[in-house]
Amino acid sequence: MSKILIRGAKVLGGDAQDVLIDGEIIAEVGQGLSAEGAEVVEAAGRVLLPGLVDLHTHLREPGREDSETVLTGTRAAASGGYTAVFAMANTFPVADTAGVVEQVYRLGREHGYCDVQPIGAVTVGLEGRKLAELGAMHESAAGVTVFSDDGKCVDDAVIMRRALEYVKAFGGVVAQHAQEPRLTEGAQMNEGVVSAELGLGGWPAVAEESIIARDVLLAEHVGSRVHICHLSTAGSVEIVRWAKSRGIDVTAEVTPHHLLLTDELVRTYNPVYKVNPPLRTERDVLALREALADGTIDIVATDHAPHPHEDKDCEWAAAAMGMVGLETALSVVQETMVDTGLLTWAQVADRMSFRPAGIGQAKGHGRPVSAGEPANLTLVDTAYRGSVDPAGFASRSRNTPYEGRELPGRVTHTWLRGKATLVDGKLT
């Protein structure tokens, strides 16, 4: 078995330590560890984190392999420091049966860049009418525990109630894409000052907040837990904060782009800024940062949503919604949360590894950096600053809103169960 010695890294941003990997396991953590028989990675000044876990990724396979595949998506994930990603169910065919989730799960394992944990659809075909076979997906080789119709809201209150109740039998969780469909017909961007001026259909905050309010109350009523995808408004933060204070079992995620970008960017009519939920206002951005810092929002999830060039190189209304995010997530979090003093690196590990792994029950991920744990690790050069060049992405798609923007931090190494998937910023 091969040994790797990571020398002098700031573990979770703390004091410099050596970490010895032996095979798939962290053998030892301490100072002045012997390098005998080990390959040495000099990591002085860098921050060592547990491998990142993304609870919200679109890998597009099967069905839209022109925008991403399990291979390209997991390479992008490794490049961004991730060792596990949860693949959303809105593929073609939809991941609403044991067969589809097993295929996606197996592809991830075969490629070996990043563990892929499929998310199962809540309803057949994401149509919101009939529960998919949630139990069968849970019992399959993929062991699905997270269910979501993401891209669409489970808007029927009875179906949502039943799903919340049903998954209690095997400890599952429903991840809700909170979007009241009638209030968002023809929606193109956040409804507010900018949409009024630009003449683009509005996506009002209340369409998100009303669903979240309903669902936390449903979760309380049936004694289940609910996870809120890509929370985007200050009002949603207040509702989740209230729900948690009441003891309701709710968790919530925020995307990197909602921590950094606002709807002012839509003035360019450049569809690279078109995303669902839409970019909101400065006030929302600040509320989301504060909520992530105080724990109201549990985790950062990318909502990595690859789209082919032609779906963005067009007029706004015709463009697809979504942004790629796996390869820039940690840099955006450093920019918005660490460099602003809102989070320590240990807290980043919590929001981007420990807690997402816990919510999704990703075995072997989100574990402490200590002896005996699986060697899923990410090494970050936090002193780096550079501008984002999509040409260098491992993802098959380039629809990033950060092209040319200078961001801090760069993942230099990623290890998945002791195997390096990224070395000096290059995929293996």
Add this chain to the structure above:
Amino acid sequence: MLRHLISAADLTRDDAVLILDTAEEMARVADRPIKKLPTLRGRTVVNLFFEDSTRTRISFEAAEKRLSADVINFSAKGSSVSKGESLKDTAQTLEAMGVDAVVIRHGASGAPYRLATSGWIDAAVINAGDGTHQHPTQALLDAFTMRRRLIGRDAGLGQDLAGRRITIVGDILHSRVARSNVDLLHTLGAEVTLVAPPTLVPVGVEHWPCEVSYDLDSTLPKSDAVMMLRVQRERMNAAFFPTEREYSRRYGLDGDRMARMPEHAIVMHPGPMVRGMEITAEVADSDRCTVVEQVANGVSIRMAVLYLLLGGNESAVSHARTTEGK
């Protein structure tokens, strides 16, 4: 160096007054036996219409022909667009044929802005109406009509609309005409009041440089011009107001209401009118109503814009957002 007209908000007061003054010169061409200028001889203008709009297209076409431009009309119906060709490919195809300017009407807000700023083509872009965003030449022809009627054809030269009180009534939410007019009239110093049921006013309107009222009757006596907007019948089914009759009673302009306007005040409408809905036949046909004049003025304004963008003083329409960078 700017060569596009995308939004009325891009125009400074001096730009706008220059366009209005130039349009007065162009209007004199219409009084000549031969209604033609050689200014754009050898230049090619394409009218790229993705939405049906006979009156705006014909107005642009008349303006282009009076300036001796070669004119190509492209309408989306029956074209490759209906076979799935993108805006980018359509524009590039046209430019490859040697087009100097593109007059574009598109159902998607921002499409002309994308065309002008994405590096797809080099031609000048003139917005002939995009989605619910902007329709700058409509605002210019409206301002031209107001200046003529309220100040005078010759007395108005060099003048803006400072202190004039303009009321715009109807479906503000879905109206590119309202947005363009608010921007331009504000720039020209006018005081604008929007009147509509609250359902047809956009969230965020409080940041516009104008007043908003839900009560037409109290606004009329304080108006120098009242612009009625068309209310599309399909809004009926989306619960914006209970019935056509109720809308008409509360926000329609009839003879009684017109009588409450100051004597000098005019009634405007961008057309097409829905008689019996937002305006009665009595008002539409009265000599205070400028609908037909607006159509004639539209040709003069579009001649002025084409002349200034393509042939004349390039600084005329400057300071557009397209030059400000991102």
